[in-house]
Amino acid sequence: MNLAIFFDPLPEELVPAPATATALASCLTPFLDTFPDWRTADLALIGLDEWRGSAAGAPAAHGADAVRRRFYHLQKGSGPARLVDLGNLRPGLTLEDTYLRLREIVAALLEHGTVPILLGGSHDLDYGQFLAYETLDRAVSFATVDARVDMAEHDAAPAEEAHLRRMLMHEPNFLFNFAQLAHQQYLAAPEVLAALEKLHFETLRLGEIRSDVRQAEPLLRQADFVSFDVAALRWNDAPAYYPANPFGLTSEEASQLAWYAGHNDQLSSFGLYGYRPDHDPHGLAATTLAIMLWYFVEGYYHRRGETDFSSRRFIRYAVGLPGTPAKLVFYKAKRTEKWWLEVESLADSNLKRIVPCSYQDYLRAAQGDLPNRWILTQALLG
Structure with a gap:
């Protein structure tokens, strides 16, 4: 499958010569003139700049590129870092076209065992991420990290406020389990939380994570994919969304969750959505997200393949x-x-x-x- 037709190459100035041989930029293959060989890569970074699902509209700058600038300069971890950067996805003619385009791309990567890392755009783009798993012909589980529970019912609701409902109500149903993490109770309607409880899905409030972040690990370990909204972080650590929220995950807690996700043997895609660079004049949030990606990648290379329960392991x-x-x-x-x-x-x-x-x-x-x-x-x- 020729995935190159869906992507725009990266500007050359975005991918500087690595300052050291151990920088991530030295071992990551970006899409500049030639589309990288994603079939032989462990992980593939995909930039998104689709905001038609957001009530606030699109930011002036490309969020994924801002995070890339910080990510490329980080030092590689202990793994081989077989990463490719496929560039920035070209949005479809409509928002639904973009979802279907994402479905096709993520499904192709899953088929070859390459883990897609989706970066940027509004949180509803995880619907395209979700649709890719329909091709696996088995029940799947996923987890969302978000300050709100995006299950709005009214017709006028923007897609980013209703995408979770759409996934949970999707037909045919191929969902086994779902976990909602880091929501703040004063931002979540009681009837929505009651509905999740009635469906026997697990939830873990921000306060519960704050008291012991390890409680989140089993929920993330069961997920086939994770969808992370930057709005789950407190504004002081990640001033990159609107409206501002003084409460939320710290950058350390968010990085720990990213590590848990990467370390999950079962997890096959990771989405980090909602970053708005126009709210981040000093690049603090871009650095936070870059470090979260670093921890996800590092977690991936610490996987132990613990799936054979009859073994001596x-x-x-x-x-x-x-x-x-x-x-x-x-x-x-x-x-x-x-x-x-x-x-x-x-x-x-x-x-x-x-x-x-x-x-x-x-x-x-x-x-x-x-x-x-x-x-x-x-x-x-x-």
Whole structure:
């Protein structure tokens, strides 16, 4: 598939000669004169400048390019850094055309095992990211990091305020699980949160992440893709969106979440949306987002391939319970000490899922209580 027809090359002045041989720019292949070979890359950066889904319209400058300037100058991490930059996506004639264009591009990358990193544009572009997973012919899970829960129902709502509803209501339904992270309760309608609870989806408020960011790790570890809105960060750390919000994730917490996403063996695409350079005169937010991308890439190169639960990489724990079920089975990875929980459907023993969990879930089961994650997964299995 010739993906080059969908992209504009990058300006040469945007990709300076690397200051050192260890800078990311020295090992990243950008689209300048020749379209890079994305099939042999581990990760592919895609710039987006589509804002028709936003009520605020398009910013004057290209957000992805502003982040690139900082990202290229960072030092490479411990991995081989087989990265390509495919340039900037040409928007379609309509917003729906852009979604479909993204679907086709992301699906092609997924087919070849290359992880797309989508950067820029309004948050509703994750709908195109989502549509690509329809081609996998299996149920998928995803997570969104956002200060708001974008499930507006009224017809006049801009796409960036209703895209989550569109994904959750999509037919045919290929969604298994969804997690909403870092929302702020005073920005989320109670009926929306109640609807997510009724659908047995997990939510993790900003305050819960603030008290212990590790609570977010199992939710991100279950995701096939992650969609991150820059508005989830507090304005002081990332002055790059409107309206300003004094509360939100710190840059350190956001980078930790990006690391968790990158480290997830299952995750196959990552979107970082909503950056407006016209609100970022000193480039602080651009630097924050560049560092978040660095942590995502570094997390990717620390993946351990922990998917074979019958291997010697795992310790299996069976915990007896007084009721139904009579037993729960947990798995602990010897190397990373991550935990998983086996959930067998009570209605059909042939339906079974091994889902990420925490050590606290194991301790709760050891005390005779069913972990909430088991209850939610059991409901999803039907």
